[in-house]
Amino acid sequence: MLSTLIELQRLKRLDRTGWTLRGLPNGTESVAAHSFGVGVTAMLLADKFISRGISVDVEKVLRIALLHDWAEVRVGDMPRTATLYFGSDARKQAETAAFSDIVNDVDEGLYGSLYLDYEQRSSLEARLVKAADVLDLLIQVLALERAGARGLDEFWEVAEQPEFNLEGEAEQIVHELLDSILNARRELLTK
Secondary structure (H helix, E strand, O other): OHHHHHHHHHHHOOEOHHHHHOOOOOOOOEHHHHHHHHHHHHHHHHHHHHHOOOOOOHHHHHHHHHHOOOOHHHHOOOOHHHHHHHOHHHHHHHHHHHHHHHHOOOOOOHHHHHHHHHHHOOOHHHHHHHHHHHHHHHHHHHHHHHOOOOOOHHHHHHHOOOOOOOOHHHHHHHHHHHHHHHHHHHHHHOO
């Protein structure tokens, strides 16, 4: 277990590449900081789901949120533009292999199945975490723009036609948060 934990420590120092490519300073956001944001967002969304009568496994949500980017400790944080060059299949294959190698010494099948669920968006919990992943990105962009960063418009493209693959009340809850993020940005742009 110790070697896995030591390796995962690197995520605390691994910068999210998208910010670096846009000229923001190193340390703007680490992969671990992003995972924290995804976890918090996913937890709050899960609690809102439950309060509105949607059954969701919160432990599963939090586990998926914590491990969804572990592969990046080996393959790095590949920005969306990298997929244009490597292709999405090669990227997914590399990330899946890296994840498997990382958890090899500690996994009895649980972590691998959670990761596969996330990648395939098989469960409501995995789709909720993916929504939280997108929403955390947008919240980070909003925070950076509020702090004066410019030239981040391309990150907002993900909000134009989000494919959360949720239904009914779950979709409505996620869109309520998305709408509040977009409204906050509109207010920022009109100042």
